[in-house]
Amino acid sequence: MLKKTLFNVLLALSLCFCVVLSTSAAQPTAKDLVITGIKNFDLGVDKGFYEKSEDVTSIKITEFDGSVTKELGQFKGASIDLLSQLDSNNNVIKVSYTTEIDGNKHNGDIYLKDDKVILNKDIFILLKDFGLDVFKNNPAFLEQSPEYLYLSNEQLKSVWEQMLSYQNQQLPGEYKDLLLFLVEAIPEQYFNLTASKVTLQLDQNGFEDVIYNLSTKIKNEKERVADIVVNLNKYNYEQMGVTPEQLKQQIITGIDSMPVISREQIKLFSSFVEVNDFIYEAALIPGGQKNFNLDLGFKAPDGSVGGQLAVVIDSVGTKDNLEGTYKISGNFNAQNGPQFNFEINCLCNYQSEAAYADTTIKATAKDNTTGELLLNFAAIADSTTKVNPNLVVNAPELNDSNSTDITSLIPGPEQVKVVTPPITEETGLIVIVNGNTIDTEVKPAIKDNEHPIVPARAVLEALGCGVRWYAPNEVHITAGDKTILVYINESNYKVNGLEKALSVPAYLEACRTMIPTSLIDEELGAVIELVNGAVVITK
Template sequence: MLRKSLFNVVLALVLCFTVVLAAEAAQPTAKDLVIDSIKNFDLGVDKGFYEKSQDETSIKITDFDGSLVKELGHVKGASIDLLSQLDASNNAIKISYTTDIKGNKHNGHIYLKDDKVILTKDFFSLLKELGFDAFKNNPSLLEQSNEYLYSSNEQLKSVWEQMISYQNQQLPGEYKELLLFLVEAIPDQYFNLSNNKVTLQLDQNGVEEFIYNLLAKVKGEQERVADIIVNLNKYNFEQMGISPEQMKQDIISGIDSMPAISREQIKLFGSFVKVNDFTYEVSLLPGGPKNFNMDLGFKAPDGSVEGQLTITVKSVGTKDNLEGSYNISGNFNALNGPQFDFSLACLYNYEAEIAYADTTVQAGAKDNTTGEVLLNFGATANSTTKVDTNLVVNAPALNAANSTDITSLIPGPQQEIIVTPPIVEEAELKVVVNGNTLKTDVTPSIKENKLIMVPARAVLEALGCEVKWIKPNEVQIIYGDKTILVIINETTYTANGLEKALSVPAYLEAGYTMIPVDLIIEELGAKTELVHGTVVITK
């Protein structure tokens, strides 16, 4: 009887331990909780801020001097007032600005609409006053332009896609996948769960282990890595004329060719970068505090260069009353070169459908060898953002009569020739090369296939070429170490002996050779556009 009782006790204990251990195994680890929070990301603020909202921001320049900016004059005290309106339902943002710089005032608008950035002409006058003259090579172009100037950028489409994610209180998929990939590479022992709080804390060894795991993970999960990179840059690749699948295969090939990195090599990381602090803490209680601290120092082995980067982020509360702050500061010091310091501090507060933020920025630079102050910059910004469910942003409807395409002033991938507005036959086209209007006996013309033909000698000599006529029907162009031979009425030409195709053959007009601008673009690397009856060529 005693044996039977002892057996029952032992069996009961075994069953109890089994249940306890099973329950313990079912409990999520601290790392599991972090991964789960990324998968089920909650924005924590009213979704209306990403649907229809209006923001008023006032910026004040508190400091502005130093040898790098002395040509801009006295900008200290300048003010910029911005009214930003978001209407995500129409894929539209309108930013109205009023500036007062050195007593000169500017007013204008900036629109983001679908894949276009639309500007009013005053914006470029403002940039010129700040030392950035986009029309330096052709000042008359701005005067001749229409009311609106615009450029197209496919990458803007990602803005509207991300807005949809934020409206759903979600992190955009591409960012979520990147964060998950990074967190998965962090060793479990650096996560801790206690007192209703999850903590991730990496020391020097932890960062080195993370880097080693990350590199191994990249090698082992090539398809996933390629998908993440492609999704983060899909519209950029499209602009470059590369399909996502082609880019994916190129990334995988690149990963395959990466050499293996040993732990010893990663240890060298510690001789350059010191991890003073890397801590992320999040309360498991609703509305509890979330804190992130990163403090990295770096120093060259010979001591010639050193610096530091510090980031601190804090928040507490719910979307009805969420308050927080973030601070970013750093410095770079080259003993025989420049010294640079910067800091950005922001306090913010969300009260249901209203948000407030106060920001301060300070930056300074000096030359260590001479003691010269290169830059002393300071600014403050105060903003108030409100959800406005009735807001409607009406971006201007662009047409050839009211707008000018300035994409050529903002070079993009594989950009060659930008023609704006749409080509129509012109009676008397003019030609401007590097800002100088050329006087020519024959004028440029536009062929039926929309290609622009220009007088060869006048344009090429203005671009620094030597041009020779070789009887009976050849033109020799010498540009540096390149020799180009064009034959009248032939659909091919040669460049240093290599035969190439011409979309339109060169021809004679009143005894002058006319050539297509695509030859100039291809062989000289020049840029060409058509604006209000003027062919503008820059090199």
């Protein structure tokens, strides 16, 4: 089921451009057809796969060599058998596994129910066989735990919403909106329409044109961009500590402060990325051939690091007999570091209410400096999925006696806290903006034991803002559509004429304007952190 789910995602993303040519007198352009195809997208497989279905998958590791075996052990010959059951009526997915690794056998169940992942204890013993001891520092916890351990995450609810879209043969709305936005940014000249097919093809110049159009489109349609991002994160608000309205405003503020990207800057960036091939072709007749090819190369300016990513997807047929293949391959090579290669090949066939898939995976890694083989891995998998309209799957009924909530034991983004030294009024700090240490003549400081103060020009220009000094005491800051006026030794400042209050007044030190980071946080939407003697600003 997992492999065919991956195929469905890849197929959906590639087939999103597909559309049947209307026979009406009005002749649409190739780009019009692609956009219409996204709006009217049909998944092309029986909806029962996303309602009630069962999948049987067998995985076998055929190669496992290299120095990695010294730490992880030998997994060659290991097997994993999976029975996956989907009952979307009850919002339940059950995965039953049986493994045999170096003579050790394990079996157990994993459930996805509503917003919970429910595990039995054996899964953690299995993970130990793979070298991952989750409770290494607290072995008694696992021994004393009840039968089930579970994690809760609101984001899991999106699984069931998306399942409803797939049942209706549609992409989830948030994905459709994103795809439409991206395709709209592609210039008309890179689409082509013939009597038999529609084609989208990009070369290096086309890649640069799309990036430029996309950056301009984001600036011009910031409200739409914000809505797309908000919808893609609809279950992350609580974890992010914001409301949907706050997140939307933060996104708009961030877009406003973004500098306009020039074609010269894009050309400089594209010198690191080479578009060897990007082509999508779709026959206009129902069930016709559809192909997607992507081949990207990347390299460092000095040639010390390089790599490649290639994706090939082909499909033909309708839901009664849909045949498809995909291949994903790539490599990474650092002259004075590791070399890594991988390849995934899959053949899928949907025949009405049954689907079949055969997959092979290969990966190798070596150390270029020593020639040592780090990893030689290969695995094969085959699976059969069938629609079963009578299937009923029930998850365990959890209670205090048979289960333990381990959500708090798995730190999420909102739980990661940085421990910093006591804040004092000193000037030994450094400032880091978007990962880059900024060299400033005047060091950041802490005022009143709580307010970080940073040099205005150095930090704001690093964030893409314009900064100008007007005697005797004014600093004018431009950030997108915002004009911010800061006055030396005054607690008030103005944003587009609207007066606001600073946490502490701006001041001059060694002829440099110093401002509180709260101004950068509030007006530019940046995140401010104090980390081990550094003021870290991220936007």
